[in-house]
Amino acid sequence: MRLHYKPGACSMASHIILNELGIPFELDKTDTELGTTEAGQDFRKISPNGYVPALVTNDGDIITENPAVLQYLADQIPDAGLAPSNGTLERTRLQEALNFVSSELHKSFSPFFSGAELNDEARKKTEAGVGRRVAHIERSLADGRAFLLGDAYTVVDAYAFVVLNWAGFVGVSLGAWPKTQAYVAHIAARPATVKAMVAEGLIEQEQLA
Ligand SMILES: N[C@@H](CCC(=O)N[C@@H](CS)C(=O)NCC(=O)O)C(=O)O
Numbered sequence: 001m002r003l004h005y006k007p008g009a010c011s012m013a014s015h016i017i018l019n020e021l022g023i024p025f026e027l028d029k030t031d032t033e034l035g036t037t038e039a040g041q042d043f044r045k046i047s048p049n050g051y052v053p054a055l056v057t058n059d060g061d062i063i064t065e066n067p068a069v070l071q072y073l074a075d076q077i078p079d080a081g082l083a084p085s086n087g088t089l090e091r092t093r094l095q096e097a098l099n100f101v102s103s104e105l106h107k108s109f110s111p112f113f114s115g116a117e118l119n120d121e122a123r124k125k126t127e128a129g130v131g132r133r134v135a136h137i138e139r140s141l142a143d144g145r146a147f148l149l150g151d152a153y154t155v156v157d158a159y160a161f162v163v164l165n166w167a168g169f170v171g172v173s174l175g176a177w178p179k180t181q182a183y184v185a186h187i188a189a190r191p192a193t194v195k196a197m198v199a200e201g202l203i204e205q206e207q208l209a
Pocket of ligand 1: 006009010011032033050051052053064065066067102
């Protein structure tokens with residue numbers, strides 16, 4: 001498999017899950033603005049919408065959109081338990097959570113990455129939008145569960161982690177949401193997460209100890 005990614009972008013969720021599953025894969029760093037990849041591919045032919053993640057399967061099929069890529073990966077090794085079985089209420093809960101992370105939490109950060117400088121009013125509005133979505137994560141964790149769907153880590157946790165981790169990059173404190181803060185720290189310490197962050201150049205190997 002080949003994963004098209006940008007360092008620290010939402011594609012890192014799929015990178016983490018590939019590590020969790022131990023599936024052999026290669027990475028191709030992608031410049032979404034130029035539409036080129038490090039391996040010399042024309043990315044617009046791979047992903048006409050021009051954004052990562054794009055996963056090329058061993059059969060050459062191309063899968064895009066985080067919720068689809070993540071579930072596809074989990075379904076490669078069902079026994080790893082990174083997604084509940086298809087057709088169950090638990091799987092619907094996973095899809096519900098993936099859609100929330102994708103269309104609500106992830107997109108609430110978009111103004112920070114638009115390339116335009118945010119004035120005070122726009123920044124305040126964007127931070128409030130992020131806060132409303134983080135508050136939902138905090139409510140989901142209120143009963144003391146370790147992960148979004150309960151005590152088992154699933155693919156949505158990798159995606160939520162990557163997005164929540166952006167808060168630090170854009171200067172938004174998660175201090176008002178202590179369970180979420182602890183959740184982020186917990187997932188950051190998983191070996192598969194650390195390995196992906198080192199490979200994408202976000203942290204140094206020495207920070208692993
Ligand atoms: N709906 C897409 C959104 C993916 C997305 O927003 N990707 C961002 C990185 S987090 C990207 O590649 N942006 C670059 C661009 O749009 O040029 C999904 O869920 O996969």
